[in-house]
Amino acid sequence: MPVKKDPSGRRSVEAEVEVPGSPEQVWDAIATGPGISSWFVPSQVEEGVGGTVKAQFGIGDSVSKITEWNPPHKFVATSQDLGENAAAVATEWIVEARDGGTCVVRVVHSWFADTDQWDKDFEGHEHGWREFFRILRFYLTHFRGQHGSLLQVIPMLPEPKDTAWAALMGAIGLPLSPKVGQRIASSKGAPSFSGIVEHVGESAYPESLFVRLDEPAPGLAHLFAMAMGGSVFLIVRLYLFGEKPAATVAREEPAWKAHLASLAETVKDGKMQK
Template identity: 60%
Template sequence: MPVRKDAAGNRSVEAQVDVPGTPEDVWNAIATGPGISQWFVPSELEGRIGGTTVSHFAADGSMDSAATITAWEPPKRFVAEAPGESGTVATEWIVEAKSGGLCTVRVVHRWFATSDDWDDQFEGHSYGWIAFFHLLRLYL
């Protein structure tokens, strides 16, 4: 997915998938530690504004990714922000109900940068989400 840029210098990438389930079912799969751990990586998530989310990409904790929840709107949307080498990165999760017992899950990564130094890495995130979304669909 190509990197989008706005006039203020904000950049973003996104990925989405349609999955079976109600918004509440999908929310439990993407916005709780036990749910997300079933299809992504071992994770904890403290569901509230100011709460934290931690994803463990290595068993020894050397690749933990931690963020602070800045928006919490169950079962529709949450945003987690984390500092990084590229500046603050916001990850937004959106659940939209569709007909036929389906929901669209969209994840958007946003960051501010004055150069394109990080664009390839974030573009890679969007492709990575597509692979994990296949697991989410199977889980639901």
């Protein structure tokens, strides 16, 4: 997702994905709080121009103001995610209908700058959007029209990332190198977790795993590791559906938090402890 530079000083990056569903169904998924929360992160949306979008990533919130609202085709929201003294970032969400009952969803980030200071950060968004778009496609394929609940736990360990990832997999009881199509399940004493592996991390980002869940409820799990500032954030996200997903999250989340609270004890000086 290379940065495009205009003579005016405008810079932009974009990503897109083709997903099943009508424009109205896709709009519900990308432009309403319950819809966004079902595949992205917990979010609240005050719909319409002048409203706000608040996305809770677990390691910080992003708040933006809606400047354009044209359902079910496009909305634009502007934020100060680069900092109060930096350029504002406009994010466009565009939905284009295609033949065969699908739509293309396009996200465009744009900002004005006369330096390359933030270019690498935005170029790095490509991997993040690729991961989230995979979840969006899964959601619209299997749970379209449903609003699920997210179970999110984010323990933190010191670098290196591969050691921290191995600690997480070991704590849950999951294989370190699972195969697509393999059925996996948590070990005895770990929180309820079982399903079929849908996708594993690519060579550039190996610490990532997608699982189509049947326990603790129908849904999708996305587990990945992200290094930042000398630490590794281990993100565990379970997008749960089925009957009363919010109640399932309320029941299961304390067990996940308690089980992973002692994860740091398994790693010392970047090495696994026996």
